[in-house]
Amino acid sequence: MMAIPLAPHPDRALPADPGTRSVARRIYERTRALPLVCMHGHVEAQVLADDAPFPDPARLLVVPDHYVTRMLMSQGVPLEELGVPRRDGRPSETDPRRIWRRFCEHWHLFRGTPSRYWLEHELAEVFGITVQPGPETADLIYDELMAALAAPEFRPRALLDRFGIELISTTDSATSDLAHHARLREDGLGDRVIPTFRPDSVVHIGHDGWRKQVEELAALTDVDTSTYDGFLAALRRRRAAFAEAGALATDHGHLGTDTTPLDDSAAAAIYARARDGDATADDAAAFAGHMLFVMAGMSCDDGLVMQLHPGVLRDHHEPTHEAFGSDRGLDIPVGTEFTRGLRPLLREYGHHPNFRLVLYTTDETTYSRELAPLAGGYPSVLLGAPWWFLDSPDGMRRFRELATETAGFYNTSGFVDDTRAFPSIPARHDLARRIDAGYLARLVTEHRLGEDEAIETACDLAYRLPRAAFQRRDAVTACR
Amino acid sequence: MMAIPLAPHPDRALPADPGTRSVARRIYERTRALPLVCMHGHVEAQVLADDAPFPDPARLLVVPDHYVTRMLMSQGVPLEELGVPRRDGRPSETDPRRIWRRFCEHWHLFRGTPSRYWLEHELAEVFGITVQPGPETADLIYDELMAALAAPEFRPRALLDRFGIELISTTDSATSDLAHHARLREDGLGDRVIPTFRPDSVVHIGHDGWRKQVEELAALTDVDTSTYDGFLAALRRRRAAFAEAGALATDHGHLGTDTTPLDDSAAAAIYARARDGDATADDAAAFAGHMLFVMAGMSCDDGLVMQLHPGVLRDHHEPTHEAFGSDRGLDIPVGTEFTRGLRPLLREYGHHPNFRLVLYTTDETTYSRELAPLAGGYPSVLLGAPWWFLDSPDGMRRFRELATETAGFYNTSGFVDDTRAFPSIPARHDLARRIDAGYLARLVTEHRLGEDEAIETACDLAYRLPRAAFQRRDAVTACR
């Protein structure tokens, strides 16, 4: 088999209809080079703080990308053979070239997936690769990537500039000491790489290691977390430390959306049971819902934008999770309900001038039924960008089709990526801009919107809205 | 900024693909001028009975339209500033020009929404406005609208003729005295403007003011409603009065779809508890489901077509509801289940020759999963048009795509609008005709339907099916 050229087409992911495509091309042209604002990602702060060269193609593009390892696993390639380390110390592939070859041999599995789009974009536009991955080209590509990674212009901070990233936030546990962010600040990158406060590990009392986490919280804050009141005080202190370090937002992963507040004594009693290891599953669910309510109140006080992405059952295959750890045990979405779940929180804070809630989902049925009506009514609610499995060409198109007619464009957050794969960031933003250009172009071609308005809207979605959505609520000015 | 021309394109909302568009244009041309049948609207009978001039642009197009006020509220414009009256007597904007300016300043929020389409159509085609709303054009448009509204040809009855409305039904509480309809009948409009019987306020025993409502029912019917039997007798009498006044249908808003009948003594016991103020939430839910079953039986007797639109949680934000009243407190859809809920009712009446049930939903997931299979099987069931948030260009397109393959076209009711904004009626029907033309044109272009058949079907959807769907069931003839 001959090598197939890798040459991402300038019109890729634009609509098929030629008339719509030419409008889309004009719209896309106006957003293509706008700066990137990356407010919901999972890049490790350490990568940018250390600014060390990426080690090899496997550990850059395969091992850490659970979209990729998951697809390979689904066709029978064990995670060990992809170099994912086992937690029990049993062996796992260590030769990056062999991992890379396995990936290239299975390139056809990615047909029709966003991973294919992102990887093509990265390989071609970031690294200058000119042939498609495949069994015959694996070594060639590997060698070219290795050569590139050795060069200074492929270090993380150089890529930060090259990618045009104006602002990127990492996602950090409430118990992170933010040391990497401190180093970034010393290096003058403090306003460009900021943390996001993620308290999941301290609010989900049923999780393994919860008690250890709240003790770390105590150690970091010098507040005794043995009581519920102390726990809240410590959280407030951590939030202040994050805000001090530049954070603009919090991020909350919950299985459900319940936000029913408990009265103080009930919350304190559950907390006490959790400390004693006696909390029930019902306790855990009630406490998690209560803490969303409490955190919304804290957001009104400190202005941090609240992000919620519920509805994913983590570690569906427990044996794989036990062997390989988080994000490897197959996280699978479940049906999600927002209308009833968020009602207590929105009753209290939905009209609060300092409050902003950005909602994400992996359940598309909620776009037109619940999320667009909520975002199209409550001043505090924005719809986040299509999340995770839905951050894909057709997924993003459906999002606009299902949400816009009720929520409009201006109750959405604009595009935020959700990647832990740093070099995929430009590919993801580029794809979003193309899909939005295509959707807007259809509105223009169907005479539902003027082209000037469409261009202005596209720029808002790509740049102005994400900036405005994640401004601190105590310093908000309107987007236009 | 210069004023942007407002000139709705003749091809608006037709498909982008040129080949499909020319077929769609030919189909649309055949339905464009068909009379309007408006069987599910919320125009006040008084508007047509009084035939008074509309007061001003704000009170015509902004204040009463909760699609519009909701979107403005979602971006931080308080309802008070939009002139929505408060129930507690606290002040609310009274200057219509200032309200109109606020609306025009936020025109960009409506990009991509059906409100934008409807408003453009109304402004241009009903009122001859030639510039887009915006901060600079607000006063100009206001003055032109004021001038138009003073002219006799913009009075409600003149518009009724100009719009080509053959039949319009209002929605009226079971306790309405139908006095406006009596006046309309005296003026020779009794066969053209008819009431619809909506018993929600008397069957939902948990609602505020229920007891007062059933006492009004007693007063209107001269039947003692202190007992369950009396209540049923009074309902039958009111239904007869509505039928006498020309009503063809009933309309039922429920949170769920349960239709489980209670035995008489259980129903009577709940009714007695409700009279005493002792009914529980479970009582209320059981009674509501039971009454749907009972009302279906009454429909078999008196031939009134039954309409059901379940699945919306009313007044999601209670403080806003308390301040501004119904339809202002953010009604938000919830997931809805039809298969199990309707089973008791359909077991009993689903094949009854006198029974017709028209189903609406705001939960699109039920189109292909439940509603199309039910409508494509039961002789009594029709799918209503896409309702509320889904009465939109892409929403209507999805409805056809999701429902037609199982239900066909002839198990749908054809288009019914759901508006309380009288001058938006032609815009809404026009949009539906364009979307149906586009869907049918795709079937033609994909060689799944002949163009002659498509034209016939389009005319059926626009006119013949809504007429047939809402014929009295005791006087039915087939649509074709």
Next chain:
Amino acid sequence: MMAIPLAPHPDRALPADPGTRSVARRIYERTRALPLVCMHGHVEAQVLADDAPFPDPARLLVVPDHYVTRMLMSQGVPLEELGVPRRDGRPSETDPRRIWRRFCEHWHLFRGTPSRYWLEHELAEVFGITVQPGPETADLIYDELMAALAAPEFRPRALLDRFGIELISTTDSATSDLAHHARLREDGLGDRVIPTFRPDSVVHIGHDGWRKQVEELAALTDVDTSTYDGFLAALRRRRAAFAEAGALATDHGHLGTDTTPLDDSAAAAIYARARDGDATADDAAAFAGHMLFVMAGMSCDDGLVMQLHPGVLRDHHEPTHEAFGSDRGLDIPVGTEFTRGLRPLLREYGHHPNFRLVLYTTDETTYSRELAPLAGGYPSVLLGAPWWFLDSPDGMRRFRELATETAGFYNTSGFVDDTRAFPSIPARHDLARRIDAGYLARLVTEHRLGEDEAIETACDLAYRLPRAAFQRRDAVTACR
């Protein structure tokens, strides 16, 4: 009215956009003539074993096709008038020409449905009919079909060859004696017409006649099924007999997806209660879930591929079911949940090398939310083709759009039909190939996939994947 020509267009069901259509045409051309693999159908083995002529057009195309009789019933044509026999012996139409006329008079009801597409294809391409059905053409078509059916080339086995069916599986109760398959084997068709093991009637302990079924199981296997252990042993023996007769798969219809295992004593206790007629509804649900888990274990042992299609409430209208029997009482889908339901089964067997689970649904909301993430992760899970109501042009298109981005193509089973109408088989496969060609063509036109890759993928979906999916798991080789 003149007769309208019946001439299925060569480009039918290909995308409307001309550029996309020409790519689709090239892709379709490469799959058009591939052999048919029919692994999930409901053709009766007896039809092929007897090889008798089909009796008449009504009993070939109308009476047995519940898609057709259901649509006619929905518009008020009683099943009796369509010749569906009543179980109580009351009369039902017996004149096939009158049944055929009734069908032709209602031809317009099928506009926009897949039945229309299939019937046009069958009438034109299988039987050479050249006019559309209608009141005026009913007799003409009837006579032409009668003449064709008398000819030897329209016998079932001749059609098997003409249709290019390489492999067809029937669906057979666990208590089938497989006598028809034995005859087929004697006639040299044993490798081409194979059974599928469907144990629903023996695992659903709440169904009428369950006890009789397990007694038949005992009689067929010579194993005493009065105990739970005996029941399991008898099931194993039947599975072996099916495998012996060529079966590659089992097929399971359940209302829910629960797969929670019971411990042996609990299962045995429920079984004993069921034998005594004392089992509760909860018992039945728990036992059904448990048996899915047990059957998955048996699949690991004997290599039969497990198919599951949950989520349909059978016999929604009980009076119709009582009068006319199975498949006539309106089976209506309900919302379905896979993530939690399948977790116990997948925890145990999801990574087992001998296990394969093919999942079908009538709830489209699960495609992107649950099924694609499961199939895109677990090595054992494949997504089956769009099933039943969703086996339609737009339904299949939506399936690809909703599932591919997360599951890819290679975690799907490729096309399987689900028909009991033998002569509709080519039409169904043809339609699937056209829709897949259209979807792939869009990816090509949008520069998301190369045309060579698209062609290879199309061939995989049409032929190689269904062959690979239903290989015995103990004899699996990779698809490519």
